[in-house]
Amino acid sequence: MKHFFAICLMLISSSSLWALTHEDLVEKIRLNNQDVLKAQAEYRQAKLDTSDAKGGLGPKVDLQISGTFMVNPPIGEIKITTEDLIKQGDLNGVDLSALRGRDFSYQLYEGMENTLYSFELSITQPIFTWGKITKAIKLYEKVEEIRQLQVEILLAQKECELYGHEVALYYLNQIEKLLKEQISKAERLVSISKAYEENGMILSQEVISANLQAQQLDVAIKNVQLQKDSQLRAIQRLCYDSLIDVDLDFVPDEEKIASYEKSSRNDLEAAASGEQNNNLRMLRMLCDVAAIAREIAGASVNWKPDVAFQASLGFSGQRFPLFQPEWQDKGDWHVNLSLGIRTTVWDGGKAVRDVTRKKIGEETAEIDYNNAVVQIKENVAKNYFDLQLSSSKAEYQKLMISGSELEFKQKKAEYDSGYGNEIEVLKKELEILNNKISLAQLQMDTHVAAATLDYLTSNHLLR
Template sequence: DILKQSEEYYRSTLDVLDAWWTLGPTLNASAVGNYMFNPPSVNYSIDSDEIINSIEWPEIAGQSTKPNVSNRQIKIDESLDHTLYSFSLSLKQPLFTWGKITNAIKLYQGVSEAQRLQLNITESRLETELETRLTSLFYLQKILKILEEEYNYASQLVSFSELAEQNGMMIHQEVLDAKLQAKQIQIAQQNVNEQVSTQLLELQKLTRIQNLSLENIDYSFDEALIKQITLLDREQIKEKALSSESETIQLLLQTQNLQDIALKIAKASVNWKPDIALQISLGYGGTKFPFFEDGWKDADDYSLNFTIGITTSVWDGGNKVRDVSRKISQQRSAQIESEDAKIQIQHTLDTQWNTVDASSLRIEYQDLKIENAHLKIEQQELMYKNGYASESDVLFAKIDWCNERITREQEALNVAVAAYTILYLSK
């Protein structure tokens, strides 16, 4: 996601540069050269009398110098050269566009800023996801160790129960209960291992590290940081998460701003709002290559023109008016989405704080139960040593102790995930 959004942000910066250049002139050039193997020719004739009569002939000694030529035709045969060239250079400069160009620049700048914010938010989200998954692996491994210890106790219980059954000291149903308990622990181990595999696959996808295993991960869980987050002032966290300091809120505000700019552009594009531009064109067309062949200017085949152009839409069936209404509707939708997002942020914060409170209280409760379960183990071991309890009573107490510890680790994981989510929302 980060790589993809980084490219999107890079492209948005290029769009901003393109938008800025629309303020300046556009220069276009073209060059065409033709070679004609059989150039066209022009044949025509002129009456000599027309030429003679068009001239005022002087008189010398009272005698006219006008020649006496009558009805004589002068034939002229002209053929074009084999080469024909055409060159043009034109410059177009917008003069007045009702703010469409400047607002378009602001729009692209806003889009680029939104892409930057989205990139930062994605980086923060992925960092939080990475921390959450690594923390989950940390607690899952702790739970696996406890389950391994618990399974060892359950295996001892099964062996003791089978031996007791053989000696007539235990019925078969009690043996089955011990085996069922051992099997439940195996199933729990399998479920936790599946969760570990899932977390590794997600981390592999997140980090693009192939064949990721627990041996490749060196992670130190910062329990003090989690404790510090849970002790933060909740009202300050909420105010920060809903203020303009939050990049999520900045993105929402930027989205609203983009809709405002789009509305301005739509209003500037309605009927009877002409755009004015200047065009300067320089051209040449002739049989001589300019600057390199003699006589290329003799035919006066070059030109320089200045043009002021005005263009506007007069009637389009109301499309542009409806586009303004559409932009106003999108503007209202952006405001609604912004309010909904703020409500969702507040709701998520409240939910995560509730999770912190509930799980923290259950952790305190589990700590008492763990302490109580450990005392029961000591009591059963003492009673077993004095002959008032069996070995199975001791093993059952140890299994209960393991179960209470597993429940505590699960609650601690809930607190850590909620704390990371709170920290992410406050950025």
């Protein structure tokens, strides 16, 4: 009994696992999508670059320690013998000849030890760089903002793609159900047509037409199943999860779509080209980056020297400081204070050309921004008209369905009263189902156009 309840619990949990909501899939995109993960890694790298740039304001501290063991020290023992003294003749008027015949020596220097240690601590602090360091910090901070915004843009783009695939999958499921119902009606139509043909009530051409219609429906449902598989695989790629099944907990919100149908084209274009559009914000930031790069290039031209202060503290000796006795007497120490000035006098005009190059880059960034505004407005206009057209066609299709349903009721009433035939009833049912399929396709197009407008205007109504 316990085993039975365990199996039931597993089945319940697995079924709830597959019925993923839109929010569940968005979270999977955030955590698993490779493009998003790459953008997040680039953002973290940009933060490190900003920290590096800020570090340029402070001092740079270097410490160098070396130890050497000399097998044959260059300076050995130094001593003087009586023979060396006698060769001097006299020392401050004192006759040294009396030392003749005596054999002794005096040690003047015991020689170098086998070890040699060296310590060097240097501190370099920039004093004046014509603002290159502070401008570089601004540049990297701006790049960091761009990388962060790029993550948001990519998430919004992936979510818009996800919504489009979910909408397509939802309506393809509806179309598949309608096609299955059509196939059932078509098979019944073929069967009745054959019976009527045998009785001489209809021509063989009508039987062939019924067979062709049934075959077309078989091809259509296979095509829909192929499209469903394609949409599902696209969702799996977005979420980087191959276990996602076709059974998703998603229903399009018709009320939110209606808000876009009621909006004016000018309002949508204004929203898409305004400050809330993250794509345009990123392009504007790229213009700022180009301007800062031009300022840095201007601060790097000839005859603009950089000034830096450097202090160094060093010790070199034969004994390790603090750990070996008499280490102070076995080495030397030094403290140096320096002020350095460095500038490029002539580089063949490269620095000046670099300033011009950066100005061109600034102009190019501005052109890219203006082109993006125009392109976004064009995309808004296209999807706005697509939305209006699909919506109008959908309303027309609803009227067609209402008319077909009235005609079906008449045909059905005639057939039930014995005046009509079942073939006409089935044909009208097939016509209604076909109109419903067309309506589902138009509704799908409407939602896709609205989702694109939602992304372009950054309204986030559908998310």
